[in-house]
Amino acid sequence: MTRVLLVDDDVELASMLREYLEQEGFEAEVVHDGESGVREALSGRFAIAVLDVMMPRLNGVEVLRRIRAASRLPVLMLTARGDDIDRIIGLELGADDYVPKPCSPRELVARLRAILRRVADNSAESTSDGPIVVGPLRMWPERRSAQWQQQPLELTSTEFSILEVMARHAGRVVSKSDLSELAMGRPLARFDRSIDVHVSSIRQKLGARPDGDSWIQTVRGQGYQFVKA
Incomplete structure (x- = not known):
């Protein structure tokens, strides 16, 4: 099973997304703060990370910066709808794609699969x-x-x-x-x-x-x- 790391301080949303991902055949783990997100993302246990931008203390942009300093792990950003600045900064720092919140779990899964297909590149x-x-x-x-x-x-x-x-x-x-x-x-x-x-x-x-x-x-x-x- 493909292991997905969810980094989001919204406990209810993260739980819902994890449940949907597991129904779609993924194995998902959730952490609710940026420091834990960096540690888990660099652990080598995950195929991809889903990272929320808006988190207290260590926000998603800084988490991505620290991940990219040491890893090419694919990262999908969750950004506030209409917030172009966060999206652009995330992409410039090396995010693979983004999904605006609120997002549908179905769209999130589609984006994750698209990124993972590109990374696998087994054509x-x-x-x-x-x-x-x-x-x-x-x-x-x-x-x-x-x-x-x-x-x-x-x-x-x-x-x-x-x-x-x-x-x-x-x-x-x-x-x-x-x-x-x-x-x-x-x-x-x-x-x-x-x-x-x-x-x-x-x-x-x-x-x-x-x-x-x-x-x-x-x-x-x-x-x-x-x-x-």
Whole structure:
């Protein structure tokens, strides 16, 4: 059974989510404070963590920061509905996705499964291909590892998936809708800025081209394009 860590100080909500997850075939454990969340997330016992942003003392953003300093454990953030700041900060720190609260347990499970499918990445396409090579970028999808200019490129699971899609389509525009479907495993929601934030983070990690432009170009009204060297 896939083990899920729930970190939320709302005892009633966490209990309800745990019960639903267990009905859906997951094994779920709950902790109600950020410090316990960090400790359990780094224990190696869980496949994924669900992390609430609004918690007393150590909030979810700081918990995520501490997790990312030591682990690539997939993390799904629970954010207040309409609070774009928390979502953007969470994604910039390496959250794999977010769900606004109040959320339906069914949506939460769908997002969890989408993330876990990406992490597993056991498709025939990924395991049968050699490395993807585009200019100074090399990616090994079966190992979920990448190099940039012959140096290790540290990417979150979602960043890796997004960059992989763009690298496979290098020189061509990939729409945000396609990136959401292919890389995040879900349709692009209206007003969803997740793709933009992840792409911005990838751009920062790649740096600028020799001519000063970005390796990932925004094509207005269409999507993003990874530029061939």
